[in-house]
Amino acid sequence: MFCQAYGMEMQDRVYTMSQAFRLKQSIEDAVIAGEFQPGDRLDEASLAERFGVSRTPIREALLQLGAEGFIDVRPRRGAIVSVPSPTRLFEMFETMAEIASACGRLAARRLTPENDAAMEAAHRACEMAVREGDSEQYYADNRNFHEAIYRASRNSFLADQAFALHKRLSAYRRIQLRARNRLLQSLQEHAGILEAIRAGDEQLAAMRLHDHVLVQGERFSDMVLGLAGDRRSDAAGSRSGTAK
């Protein structure tokens, strides 16, 4: 049937996005922005009231965010913003380092002029932010720079995974950037990463990206793992004061 080809063309049509999808984005953004802090309860009723919808689409959004690991949905006990234990956080960063370095390795192998230009532009933006000492701006530009590298792997699936994890870690990454005042150091590392990718040196690019993400945290991670025989990855609150 020739009609099928014709029908395909109707796919340019823009379908209305469901409310649940919009809500998912909104809630995710609110979490990333820090409006909901780790440990905070995501109450279905209040979220429904806040967004002017019923509980149903809220529930659907929360469950999806839970499936992505963005929040923690406990059966019959409601959803909370995940509170990863220190060990869990190291594990997440270590995973981020591995995935990022994989992207860098592939990018070094497959670099195209377009991807190169995108990374260059993002790098320039980072430079500008550092020059102006704008930490918030650097945070945003840094995100774009890393996304450009993920894309440069020319593996959109891997890039999606990388970016998803990047978003999940954004709150802690921001702390990391601020706490150590390592804007300039970060920028220099970026330059080294770019250099390695452009040289087509897969190993070097992977290593530099790995170290860039972990920031000397690797050995510390190993140490923690060595000490802690058993690991708890519970989201159980460390909210109230120290257990006495």
Added chain:
Amino acid sequence: MFCQAYGMEMQDRVYTMSQAFRLKQSIEDAVIAGEFQPGDRLDEASLAERFGVSRTPIREALLQLGAEGFIDVRPRRGAIVSVPSPTRLFEMFETMAEIASACGRLAARRLTPENDAAMEAAHRACEMAVREGDSEQYYADNRNFHEAIYRASRNSFLADQAFALHKRLSAYRRIQLRARNRLLQSLQEHAGILEAIRAGDEQLAAMRLHDHVLVQGERFSDMVLGLAGDRRSDAAGSRSGTAK
């Protein structure tokens, strides 16, 4: 995701799992078992009737599976079992190779006697399956072997990610195993991987795992990427929304 024993028991107390969670597992199992083939429609009404529940928990299960990337949920157009394009499939396998090799690298660095024993046991089971020529059994044991390696990374987050992707690719992996009749070859590669991990040779372990997963597919992947200048964004495309 890390759904194993999610709602089973937390802090001694056993909570009743929600229907939606059970349904999620059931539907996922059905997809993995090949009962629903890629492209098949997952109709809410018929699934509800099949499991004897209303549409609500079915919907919630489908949305969660969609968020995990296991199926493809299109707004207002229902859910289907994902039909990755060949390019997409290569990307998924390549990502699996990268994540698996990362697990192997960490396993080589941190191997404990317990993890070693677990891998050994799984390897023995694989040997037995090959000796008896039981392809189905090997498929199951192979899965356990790889899971043992993921766990041996001593990074439970990374291991969860790896296992989730492994499950997602199970249908195609089974084809891969059968089509090439490479049971024996696979077993020998397993032995080589174990050897490298035990020797603490991170690079070798990573490389062997990488090659084991990709099975000479790497160059082919590069070739496909090289030929296809632009990649189709199929219906099974990324869920990155309007991110530019």
Added chain:
DNA sequence: CATAGATGAATTGTATGCAAGACTAGAAAT
């Protein structure tokens, strides 16, 4: 005084109903 048990309030899980968008088939027109 502390702890265990029970009762009421609050919150989540599921079912049902209705509205709106998407698919199908048929008729009209070129």
Added chain:
DNA sequence: ATTTCTAGTCTTGCATACAATTCATCTATG
């Protein structure tokens, strides 16, 4: 005969109602 328009059916999306379970508070008891 092919395409376009249209009407009807089917499916999904959301709201509401109710059931089930968890949490908090209070009381009784050692």
